[in-house]
Amino acid sequence: MGGILFITALLLLVLGAPIVVALGLASWLFIAFNDIQSVVIIQKLFAGIDSAALLAVPFFILAGDLMNRGGIAKRIVNMVSGFVGNIHGGMGIVAVIACMFFAAISGSGIATAAAIGSVTLVGMKKAGYDPAFSATVVAAASPIGIIIPPSIAYIIYAVLAKVSVADMYKVGIPAGVIMGIALILPTYLIAKKRDYMSKAAEIAAVDAAALEDSGLEAQALKPKGFKAFIDSAWALGTPIIIVGGVFAGIFTPTESAVVAVVYSIIIGIFVYKEMSFKDLPSIFLGSAISTAGIMIIMAAAALFAWVMVYVKIPQTILNSVLGLTQSKVLILLLLNGIVLIAGMFMESGSIQYILVPIALPIAKALGIDPVHFGIILATNLAIGMLTPPFGITLFTSARVFDTSIQAVSLQTLPYLIALIAALMLITFMPQTVMWIV
Amino acid sequence: GSNNDSAASTSTAQATTETSTSGEPVVLKLGHIANPDTAYDNFAHEFKRLIEEGSNGKYEIDIYPSGQLGVDRELMESLQIGNVDLTVITASDINQFVPDMAVQDLPYLFRDWDHVEKFLDSDVAQEFFGLTDEVNMTTLGFMPRGFRHVTSNVEPIYAPEQLKNLKIRVAESEIYIETFKALGANAQAMAWSEVFTALQQGTIDAHENTIVTTRDYKINEVQKYVSETGHFFAFAALQMNSNLLNGMSEEDQALFRESGLEAAKKLGEEQKNDEASAKAELIDLGMSFNEVDDKTAFEALVSPVYDEFFETHDKKYFDAIKNIQ
Amino acid sequence: MVFINKLSHWLNKISGYFLVFCFGLMTITYFGQVLLRYVFQTGLHWTEELTRYTNIAMVMVGSAMLAGQHKHINVSALEMMLPESLRKYLYIFQQLLSLIFFGVVVKISLDMVALAGTQVSTNMRVPMAYVYSIFTVAFAISVFQVIVYILNLLVKREVQ
Ligand code: NA
Numbered sequence: 001m002g003g004i005l006f007i008t009a010l011l012l013l014v015l016g017a018p019i020v021v022a023l024g025l026a027s028w029l030f031i032a033f034n035d036i037q038s039v040v041i042i043q044k045l046f047a048g049i050d051s052a053a054l055l056a057v058p059f060f061i062l063a064g065d066l067m068n069r070g071g072i073a074k075r076i077v078n079m080v081s082g083f084v085g086n087i088h089g090g091m092g093i094v095a096v097i098a099c100m101f102f103a104a105i106s107g108s109g110i111a112t113a114a115a116i117g118s119v120t121l122v123g124m125k126k127a128g129y130d131p132a133f134s135a136t137v138v139a140a141a142s143p144i145g146i147i148i149p150p151s152i153a154y155i156i157y158a159v160l161a162k163v164s165v166a167d168m169y170k171v172g173i174p175a176g177v178i179m180g181i182a183l184i185l186p187t188y189l190i191a192k193k194r195d196y197m198s199k200a201a202e203i204a205a206v207d208a209a210a211l212e213d214s215g216l217e218a219q220a221l222k223p224k225g226f227k228a229f230i231d232s233a234w235a236l237g238t239p240i241i242i243v244g245g246v247f248a249g250i251f252t253p254t255e256s257a258v259v260a261v262v263y264s265i266i267i268g269i270f271v272y273k274e275m276s277f278k279d280l281p282s283i284f285l286g287s288a289i290s291t292a293g294i295m296i297i298m299a300a301a302a303l304f305a306w307v308m309v310y311v312k313i314p315q316t317i318l319n320s321v322l323g324l325t326q327s328k329v330l331i332l333l334l335l336n337g338i339v340l341i342a343g344m345f346m347e348s349g350s351i352q353y354i355l356v357p358i359a360l361p362i363a364k365a366l367g368i369d370p371v372h373f374g375i376i377l378a379t380n381l382a383i384g385m386l387t388p389p390f391g392i393t394l395f396t397s398a399r400v401f402d403t404s405i406q407a408v409s410l411q412t413l414p415y416l417i418a419l420i421a422a423l424m425l426i427t428f429m430p431q432t433v434m435w436i437v
Numbered sequence: 438g439s440n441n442d443s444a445a446s447t448s449t450a451q452a453t454t455e456t457s458t459s460g461e462p463v464v465l466k467l468g469h470i471a472n473p474d475t476a477y478d479n480f481a482h483e484f485k486r487l488i489e490e491g492s493n494g495k496y497e498i499d500i501y502p503s504g505q506l507g508v509d510r511e512l513m514e515s516l517q518i519g520n521v522d523l524t525v526i527t528a529s530d531i532n533q534f535v536p537d538m539a540v541q542d543l544p545y546l547f548r549d550w551d552h553v554e555k556f557l558d559s560d561v562a563q564e565f566f567g568l569t570d571e572v573n574m575t576t577l578g579f580m581p582r583g584f585r586h587v588t589s590n591v592e593p594i595y596a597p598e599q600l601k602n603l604k605i606r607v608a609e610s611e612i613y614i615e616t617f618k619a620l621g622a623n624a625q626a627m628a629w630s631e632v633f634t635a636l637q638q639g640t641i642d643a644h645e646n647t648i649v650t651t652r653d654y655k656i657n658e659v660q661k662y663v664s665e666t667g668h669f670f671a672f673a674a675l676q677m678n679s680n681l682l683n684g685m686s687e688e689d690q691a692l693f694r695e696s697g698l699e700a701a702k703k704l705g706e707e708q709k710n711d712e713a714s715a716k717a718e719l720i721d722l723g724m725s726f727n728e729v730d731d732k733t734a735f736e737a738l739v740s741p742v743y744d745e746f747f748e749t750h751d752k753k754y755f756d757a758i759k760n761i762q
Numbered sequence: 763m764v765f766i767n768k769l770s771h772w773l774n775k776i777s778g779y780f781l782v783f784c785f786g787l788m789t790i791t792y793f794g795q796v797l798l799r800y801v802f803q804t805g806l807h808w809t810e811e812l813t814r815y816t817n818i819a820m821v822m823v824g825s826a827m828l829a830g831q832h833k834h835i836n837v838s839a840l841e842m843m844l845p846e847s848l849r850k851y852l853y854i855f856q857q858l859l860s861l862i863f864f865g866v867v868v869k870i871s872l873d874m875v876a877l878a879g880t881q882v883s884t885n886m887r888v889p890m891a892y893v894y895s896i897f898t899v900a901f902a903i904s905v906f907q908v909i910v911y912i913l914n915l916l917v918k919r920e921v922q
């Protein structure tokens with residue numbers, strides 16, 4: 001019965017129906033044939049968007065667009081280029097590290113993708129990267145948002161598994177660092193293989209020529225000394241205000257997104273003077289449409305997940321698969337596999353609510369520390385945000401970088417391998433993360 | 438109001454009871470918002486046990502915990518239309534459907550546990566529960582969860598002056614927020630999912646909840662003091678789709694109604710005991726508890742909340758509850 | 763056809779203004795919440811709820827605009843494989859699928875509005891029937907814009 005649901009959805013996806021329509025139509029057909037009251041469709045579309053934590057998504061998308069138009073992103077990129085311009089894949093590595101730092105204030109993978117994606121967009125373009133590659137780097141690194149604390153995923157797990165949130169937060173730090181390092185490696189190797197360095201040089205040469213043609217002197221655009229420092233300090237103020245404000249307890253991680261919006265408007269209009277109030281409506285419109293494109297999919301995914309849970313598809317699969325073996329290694333591998341697949345269709349919170357009550361007793365019986373099990377699970381959930389066909393950071397990143405999901409999907413393979421290697425390390429060598437608790 | 442004619446006409450759930458003659462059990466879906474092994478879940482399981490044993494296996498109750506089928510409003514709507522047959526929900530959430538039930542949110546409504554228990558055994562309670570029938574939800578029972586207290590990181594609270602400008606997260610309810618504003622606090626409405634992080638980072642200094650929830654949600658990791666202000670009393674409600682219930686035989690209806698009350702009473706006793714053990718556990722974990730001997734100062738300050746409430750709501754249930762001795 | 767296209771264009775413009783209004787309002791209410799708490803030591807119980815509901819309206823109307831332009835995120839591998847001459851028919855087919863879904867949910871959203879009855883929201887105490895009717899309006903716009911898109915493809919020979 002559940003098979004029909006998946007086959008319909010996949011068929012519609014392959015035919016190129018919008019993802020919202022593929023998930024929506026498959027769910028509707030299933031609901032109609034199973035005598036379920038169809039108003040649940042509206043309820044779930046509503047609930048899929050109606051979340052306080054998700055408000056970070058529209059505001060970080062808007063903040064990113066404002067930073068690009070108002071000159072903040074450009075200055076951050078220029079400054080960073082000075083340090084990493086001579087490293088293969090330097091700008092991509094910076095994007096990974098930026099995701100790790102951003103993760104320290106945000107508990108959401110897609111907020112991380114929206115925020116870091118729109119800020120690093122210009123930099124990676126200048127570095128000569130193919131947009132699908134840039135999008136892949138961000139799609140792969142932004143799930144670290146749920147690994148490095150704070151993270152709602154850990155709070156949900158700690159309550160379900162009756163472990164300490166603080167312990168989960170602690171093991172999240174080394175786990176996030178391991179994932180970050182795992183992602184830097186393929187970024188460096190791919191950039192080296194594709195020789196993005198010389199492409200960047202070409203782009204820089206073209207830019208310089210264009211500047212000369214326009215009669216502007218490059219010098220005039222590049223203030224020097226103290227003035228240059230002050231000029232870029234306003235741009236650097238963005239991350240400082242966001243991170244500082246959250247740690248000082250002035251606003252919540254979610255609210256930090258709207259603070260970034262207001263700050264970007266003020267700096268762009270009054271300090272850099274690169275935009276005016278008249279530009280705001282078009283920027284707001286563009287960001288609103290990007291937000292709609294991403295969040296309507298989350299709405300449809302909430303519906304699809306409800307249907308699966310209502311007819312107990314995930315519960316049934318879990319119970320049958322976990323009963324197959326008594327081997328600790330096999331069970332951990334099976335669990336990893338199940339979560340990765342579930343992550344293709346379901347949001348991470350829903351997966352935990354179903355999986356933890358079924359899987360945790362088994363893990364405990366096998367002698368796995370619940371905190372260790374929690375971090376294995378979180379790492380899996382993070383990877384699930386990237387795995388095609390349904391990966392929420394994959395979609396967000398593709399939308400932000402204005403590229404197609406199949407182009408990004410095709411490039412995820414080396415990153416998936418790297419992340420799965422990190423997962424295996426965390427799973428089978430617990431001391432890599434557990435030393436901290 | 439006469440809302441939910443549509444709910445009544447679209448519900449197909451009652452059809453299920455007729456299939457029971459075939460020997461296959463009638464499977465009813467019960468959805469609730471809490472995690473396995475919590476008060477809400479135990480309430481659901483006790484009810485399940487009573488129904489399955491009492492009906493000799495004619496009915497089977499399938500429990501979906503953790504908001505798997507939806508939370509709060511959404512879950513209640515699902516109950517109205519029959520996608521879910523039974524729910525255990527936070528009783529205050531019913532207020533959005535039945536405004537007169539909001540009387541339960543009023544501050545210092547109940548004197549003590551004994552008062553609460555007498556209320557639940559009274560005819561007043563039965564009449565009060567009946568309010569939900571008009572929205573196609575039958576309230577089978579209220580499980581008392583306990584008094585809500587203030588937790589904070591600043592200092593133990595003995596007097597309302599100490600709440601002045603305290604950044605406190607208050608559960609979503611107009612009365613709750615107005616109460617804390619009347620007490621002088623900087624009352625914040627914040628989604629529950631944000632609360633832990635906000636307490637940790639100091640975006641808010643305080644929150645208010647039952648002792649059991651304070652333990653279950655690890656609030657001790659980010660808060661130091663529990664001041665037993667006992668400003669509100671919290672209930673969880675067991676509800677059933679009215680059409681489904683009314684379509685059953687008299688005997689089955691009686692079984693469902695009696696089992697609901699019995700489970701609520703039994704779990705209520707457990708809550709009272711669990712409150713004491715949760716308190717002991719939290720003290721072990723380093724939290725500091727203080728009693729508030731003189732609550733009259735608090736009660737005096739919240740009287741505007743009552744005045745405003747009775748401008749738009751019937752005073753009948755309030756008087757009836759207060760008069761229970 | 764000219765009239766329909768004009769209507770579609772006009773509706774698109776209105777939708778655009780609506781999105782800008784929504785985002786502006788969200789920025790003000792949500793930022794206001796921070797200011798109120800930190801600067802003015804107080805809070806309003808409805809700011810977060812208003813921001814959430816406005817976001818829902820923005821997402822739904824934005825989604826309708828995307829639908830009308832055939833710009834929802836999808837897997838476009840199949841169209842890449844098709845010769846250009848056939849792509850138009852694939853686009854029409856994809857938009858027909860969208861039309862079915864959006865059409866069905868217009869109907870269902872009306873049931874939802876009816877179900878909401880006299881229910882009010884938790885904090886602002888606005889009737890939920892109003893809130894749910896966002897879906898009716900947005901999906902109705904989607905249906906209209908998708909039909910206009912299909913008609914234009916059928917009338918014109920080339921794919922834009
Ligand atoms: Na994080």
Ligand code: NA
Pocket residue numbers: 340343344345383384385386387388389390391392
């Ligand atoms: Na995935």
